[in-house]
Amino acid sequence: MKDFKFLTQIHLSRVALWLTLFGYPTKVVPKLSKKEISLCAGGRCRVLTTSRRLEKNLKNLKVEYLILPNWEDWKTQLCMVLNHFNLSPNLRLNYCPLCLDKLKPVTPEEIKGKIPEGALRCGKNFTLCPSCGKVYWEGGHKRLMEKTLKQLKLCCKDLFGSF
């Protein structure tokens, strides 16, 4: 099992993805259970949820948690997480969003044939996931992410006056 910083439920998967992109790997489970939250006991990870159902258990296990309003959009929820845990929203892109393993930097030679020629030529900062073998690189997709990030920071500024 990979180390993860946050544990959350499927309907917060958008929040989870962005936390992982920011360098805080976040595991998503279909439904949080007592067994699952016990993985976070002793400060091993923090729990993000929209339900008070497990609050007593979380307290007993001394797990740090945040209950998010489920009627808010994902950007607002994400801002709440960043603000509550004092995290910085920078695209570190150092964890595989699929399996949460730490990505390893690789040279274009090492991944030749594994990704399209165009990506090999125009991309930069290639990384490889040791677990699932997926190759990541900075290209057009990163510009899109930066656009979303800009909107996110505006949203957070509106809410908390920070970032």
Ligand SMILES: [Zn+2]
């Ligand atoms: Zn992976």
